[in-house]
Amino acid sequence: MNQEVKLMKGNEAIAHAAIRYGVDGYFGYPITPQSEVLETLEAEMPWETTGMVVLQAESEIASINMVYGGAATGKAVMTSSSSPGISLMQEGISYLAASELPALIVNVMRGGPGLGTIHPSQSDYFQATKGGGHGDYHLIVLAPATVQEMADFVGLGFDLAFKYRTPAMILADGIVGQMMEKVVLPEPRPRRTEEEIARQCPWAATGHSHGRKPNVVTSLELDSALMEKNNERFQRTYREIEKNEVRYESYHTEDAEYLIVAFGTVARICLKAIEDARAEGIKVGLIRPITLWPFPYDAIAEASKTCKGILVTELNAGQMIEDVRLAVGRNMNVRHFGRMGGIVPNPSEILSALKKELIGE
Amino acid sequence: MPKIYGAVTINAERCKGCELCVIACPTKVLQLQPKEVNNKGYHYATVVNAEACIGCASCATVCPDACIEVYKVIEK
Amino acid sequence: MKQEDIICPENRVYAKPRLLNDNTMHYCPGCSHGVVHRIIAEILDEEGYADNTVGVAPVGCAVFAYKYIDVDWVEAAHGRAPALATAIKRLNPDRLVFTYQGDGDLAAIGTGETIHAANRAENITIIFINNGIYGMTGGQMAPTTLEGMKTATTPYGRRIDLNGYPLNISELLAKLDGTCYVTRQSVDTPAAVKKAKKAIAQAFANSMAGRGTSVVEILGTCASGWKMSPHDANLWMREHMGEHYQLGDLKNEVKQ
Numbered sequence: 001m002n003q004e005v006k007l008m009k010g011n012e013a014i015a016h017a018a019i020r021y022g023v024d025g026y027f028g029y030p031i032t033p034q035s036e037v038l039e040t041l042e043a044e045m046p047w048e049t050t051g052m053v054v055l056q057a058e059s060e061i062a063s064i065n066m067v068y069g070g071a072a073t074g075k076a077v078m079t080s081s082s083s084p085g086i087s088l089m090q091e092g093i094s095y096l097a098a099s100e101l102p103a104l105i106v107n108v109m110r111g112g113p114g115l116g117t118i119h120p121s122q123s124d125y126f127q128a129t130k131g132g133g134h135g136d137y138h139l140i141v142l143a144p145a146t147v148q149e150m151a152d153f154v155g156l157g158f159d160l161a162f163k164y165r166t167p168a169m170i171l172a173d174g175i176v177g178q179m180m181e182k183v184v185l186p187e188p189r190p191r192r193t194e195e196e197i198a199r200q201c202p203w204a205a206t207g208h209s210h211g212r213k214p215n216v217v218t219s220l221e222l223d224s225a226l227m228e229k230n231n232e233r234f235q236r237t238y239r240e241i242e243k244n245e246v247r248y249e250s251y252h253t254e255d256a257e258y259l260i261v262a263f264g265t266v267a268r269i270c271l272k273a274i275e276d277a278r279a280e281g282i283k284v285g286l287i288r289p290i291t292l293w294p295f296p297y298d299a300i301a302e303a304s305k306t307c308k309g310i311l312v313t314e315l316n317a318g319q320m321i322e323d324v325r326l327a328v329g330r331n332m333n334v335r336h337f338g339r340m341g342g343i344v345p346n347p348s349e350i351l352s353a354l355k356k357e358l359i360g361e
Numbered sequence: 362m363p364k365i366y367g368a369v370t371i372n373a374e375r376c377k378g379c380e381l382c383v384i385a386c387p388t389k390v391l392q393l394q395p396k397e398v399n400n401k402g403y404h405y406a407t408v409v410n411a412e413a414c415i416g417c418a419s420c421a422t423v424c425p426d427a428c429i430e431v432y433k434v435i436e437k
Numbered sequence: 438m439k440q441e442d443i444i445c446p447e448n449r450v451y452a453k454p455r456l457l458n459d460n461t462m463h464y465c466p467g468c469s470h471g472v473v474h475r476i477i478a479e480i481l482d483e484e485g486y487a488d489n490t491v492g493v494a495p496v497g498c499a500v501f502a503y504k505y506i507d508v509d510w511v512e513a514a515h516g517r518a519p520a521l522a523t524a525i526k527r528l529n530p531d532r533l534v535f536t537y538q539g540d541g542d543l544a545a546i547g548t549g550e551t552i553h554a555a556n557r558a559e560n561i562t563i564i565f566i567n568n569g570i571y572g573m574t575g576g577q578m579a580p581t582t583l584e585g586m587k588t589a590t591t592p593y594g595r596r597i598d599l600n601g602y603p604l605n606i607s608e609l610l611a612k613l614d615g616t617c618y619v620t621r622q623s624v625d626t627p628a629a630v631k632k633a634k635k636a637i638a639q640a641f642a643n644s645m646a647g648r649g650t651s652v653v654e655i656l657g658t659c660a661s662g663w664k665m666s667p668h669d670a671n672l673w674m675r676e677h678m679g680e681h682y683q684l685g686d687l688k689n690e691v692k693q
Contacts, residue, residue, distance in 0.1 A: 027524060055523070057520070058550070061517065061520075061550075062517070062520040066521065066524035068511075068521055069513070069521025070528050077524065077528070091514055205491050205510060206509060207489055207490050207491040215510075216509070216511075218512035368443040377465075377466035401461075403466065416450055418451040422451075422627040422630045423472065424471075427471070430451060431451035432444050433450045434438060
């Protein structure tokens with residue numbers, strides 16, 4: 001197949017993929033290091049071609065609530081931001097989850113807490129995978145490691161969001177947002193027609209109520225018995241997602257004596273560390289969770305069976321390590337290596353950490 | 362001179378007894394039930410002076426609960 | 438003429454509008470919300486918007502507006518209705534999209550969304566019920582609470598030195614280039630209700646014609662929150678609210 005290979009930033013790939021997927025609307029607010037998503041969309045003017053709506057909102061709060069409004073009408077809508085902006089969006093994300101609305105949220109993470117730094121980080125893992133806003137809910141969380149995955153996960157995120165009627169998040173670190181790589185963009189496809197939306201989303205408040213009862217999108221239910229039923233329905237959906245949608249990549253786990261678990265671009269740095277380790281005769285393997293929720297607990301448990309220890313490498317103080325510990329239990333030696341504040345480790349640092357933490361060198 | 366006949370019916374169960382219709386009526390057709398209450402416990406509005414009704418719909422226009430239907434006949 | 442001769446379908450001049458369903462509204466007796474809901478339902482039916490409308494409900498007393506008026510609705514987060522309406526209208530430009538918001542929702546927590554939606558000239562209608570109090574949470578101070586007015590959080594009356602001034606948000610919105618129609622109405626008398634209905638119908642027409650943002654403020658009453666009878670609340674509203682918040686058009690750039 002003759003595919004056109006392009007060179008672009010991860011943030012730009014998100015924008016191009018959104019247009020090509022047939023996204024109906026993007027609503028966002030500038031924040032480093034993800035502003036290229038909105039900038040690229042404005043430059044591409046997709047309203048002239050696909051009819052996609054692009055709007056720079058007055059805040060992240062407005063952005064996510066525009067997404068909420070658009071999603072309520074059955075449209076494929078998305079936003080993107082970076083850590084502090086995503087914090088502002090949490091109420092709206094909770095409403096999306098509670099109203100069972102499909103939507104895509106992109107978080108190109110920067111270092112926190114607070115205003116923190118504009119440099120890359122993975123310190124929003126807890127926020128993304130454990131709920132983030134109020135109430136019992138989960139997002140489907142996809143962690144891209146390449147610019148190609150930035151492009152691919154737009155479509156995947158929307159497909160999963162519509163399949164399960166739940167918001168999905170692309171949790172990217174600032175590295176993959178900013179770096180340029182080769183990418184093959186998805187084939188363009190048309191936006192869904194009104195009829196297709198009505199068929200796919202019979203619950204949507206489209207305003208066209210011909211012959212059906214009015215559709216109301218709300219997260220409010222004051223009757224506790226009914227609200228518990230709603231929650232039980234959400235939880236059934238989450239169990240289905242956990243059963244069907246776990247995604248991960250493993251590398252050299254067959255003969256591994258030591259395992260590294262890392263996500264996003266950090267996993268790629270770890271690959272180099274593993275190559276160096278194997279050159280020294282240390283058998284190290286890697287598991288890269290692609291879905292951070294649902295988390296690949298079983299895959300990690302299985303891969304750890306032949307291992308003496310696990311190093312969880314993250315750009316944070318130790319967040320995903322809690323899920324790795326849940327996967328393998330207390331008898332496994334699970335250690336953490338992380339850099340914070342926007343620092344990205346090099347392969348030799350990771351290899352040194354592995355030797356120190358797991359081998360005792 | 363054409364003669365105007367009006368009449369109102371009140372959905373007593375929907376009524377909350379706010380009395381706004383009673384006050385809005387220019388010909389004093391309505392009153393709150395002084396003793397009886399509806400299932401919600403409100404002294405609901407009721408017609409006490411039917412002949413005076415001119416079908417102007419002032420009562421229905423200010424009613425917050427849309428309890429009132431208005432009828433009007435103009436006899437030439 | 439006998440009553441039974443008058444009361445027959447062909448003589449009916451007023452009935453509950455078709456789009457206002459049989460659910461009993463949860464509002465307190467005499468609440469202005471009921472009247473405004475009713476006239477919205479009337480307009481939606483009379484003007485042919487019934488199968489082409491998305492309403493956006495607020496957080497506040499009117500949170501359940503969607504239970505009473507039979508069109509499609511989305512229930513917004515507190516204050517964010519204009520953001521939702523922005524997206525709904527832009528993604529579905531042929532629909533009538535309106536928000537229904539109280540003074541806390543629109544003029545306190547949602548000030549940003551309200552001003553920016555209006556400033557972008559979104560082709561939506563904002564129906565703004567101003568009763569100067571937080572009804573749903575039990576009668577606390579609103580941004581529009583009058584000076585000296587007693588509420589649960591200003592038990593000795595609103596003090597300017599502590600709480601600032603009553604916010605004339607509609608005057609502010611009228612100054613924005615994005616609004617085409619900003620009017621302040623009331624629903625305390627039959628004549629006022631008819632005027633308010635005309636104003637909302639005008640606003641809806643503006644939205645469908647793409648003329649920019651229309652804002653219809655309705656000075657409402659909160660008999661429970663104000664601790665008055667519904668009739669006394671109407672009188673108090675006209676005398677005191679009406680003094681600070683002058684009734685009438687603040688801006689009408691649509692020549693009829």
